[in-house]
Amino acid sequence: MLVIDKLSRIPIYEQIEEGIKREIATGILKPGDQLPSIRELSVILSTNPNTVQKAIMSLDRAGIIVSTQGRGSFVAKDVRERIKDSLGVKLDEIKAIASSLKDAGVDSKEIIDAIKSVYKSK
């Protein structure tokens, strides 16, 4: 399910992070599950191992996974909490964009409709 868009302007390592978080959020990966090795992932995603490692390191630092030399990477036990933590940032991003749209004279209804459309779809 983990798909990378190499043409996107979003860094590949961020796409990998997001992809793994998404798999955890949707329950495909559960706390305690082992992730594929960096080498395996790099083959699956056909990217540079360095890039995968950067994503793994970042998730480890965020406490979402636990990665240890020689043993591999596992989804953390208290991962739900951790993922919630990273949501505050995203809400702030939305607020910032909404703020500039507000200045530009866009009605709040338009934005809310856009969000509702996302939630309705499927």
Place this chain on the structure above:
Amino acid sequence: MLVIDKLSRIPIYEQIEEGIKREIATGILKPGDQLPSIRELSVILSTNPNTVQKAIMSLDRAGIIVSTQGRGSFVAKDVRERIKDSLGVKLDEIKAIASSLKDAGVDSKEIIDAIKSVYKSK
């Protein structure tokens, strides 16, 4: 009103673009108004003239201002249309973030409340 954060990860030239768009959106700058010269702006913002010019060039290509050698830069006449055009992109950004929040199990109400809070504040 135009403030630049040199430490932000958003490129300075983009901040300048956003700032000018904002001044147009809020009516501080009106169609036909002349902008300060690139050199003046570079002094005001204490950045390099090249950086300012990059922003000016970009706004010119977007049709938001008209910049001509030896004459200066002016806010375009049909600027409202142009700025509206650039909003579609931002709505898409919000949708993308909302989509990942949805996957993470966040209720749409939380996002909508965040937006309402932005619009309420003053």
Place this chain on the structure above:
Amino acid sequence: MLVIDKLSRIPIYEQIEEGIKREIATGILKPGDQLPSIRELSVILSTNPNTVQKAIMSLDRAGIIVSTQGRGSFVAKDVRERIKDSLGVKLDEIKAIASSLKDAGVDSKEIIDAIKSVYKSK
């Protein structure tokens, strides 16, 4: 009939030169006719006198008009020849553009049709 487009990327002084050449070509100005003074022209076109003077100087150097201190500017007698001279340049420009269109795989018919459309209109 002489109209200046201040928003065009073509230099104003070139637009003035072209405009005067056009008035001569279409017979509005005939050999020996006196042109309005630089000051008058600058008022009519609402441009800087320096800009008008640059155009006048250029036409004088090309032999299309004769401009003398204190007496004003007059359309040259052998002006037809001179204007013909300046056409070679334009044909070369068309050739250059046509050449790149050719490389891009555009059929010659398309270009020829475009030219015919110009000549048909009125």
Place this chain on the structure above:
Amino acid sequence: MLVIDKLSRIPIYEQIEEGIKREIATGILKPGDQLPSIRELSVILSTNPNTVQKAIMSLDRAGIIVSTQGRGSFVAKDVRERIKDSLGVKLDEIKAIASSLKDAGVDSKEIIDAIKSVYKSK
């Protein structure tokens, strides 16, 4: 094949843009092909890397190539469409010149012959 004339009044970065477009149009570069790096190009053309980057950036914005940090620049997939788009402008240029030649009393045949000569050569 990519030659730059530093003495031309056409900006170097535009010459580079045109050169790359031409290589795509003539099939030397095909969709998906990787371009030489900015640094390589700057050496080949003996210009400053910034100048090359300006051209690359412009082609990227036009959707003709896709340029990404750390990955390099690639010819876009739907590049034929994009290049066709940029041809409309050139036809307009030809029309504008033809219009002034028409006013100057030049017969349409002369222009058409010039174009035919371009298409015949080679």
Place this chain on the structure above:
DNA sequence: GTGGTCTAGACCACT
């Protein structure tokens, strides 16, 4: 190694 951003300073064309 790749592209992206920024600074500094120069020269040119145009008004």
Place this chain on the structure above:
DNA sequence: GTGGTCTAGACCACG
């Protein structure tokens, strides 16, 4: 004085 182009050289993010 205005914007436009170019060079030189630096630093950063990404792979």
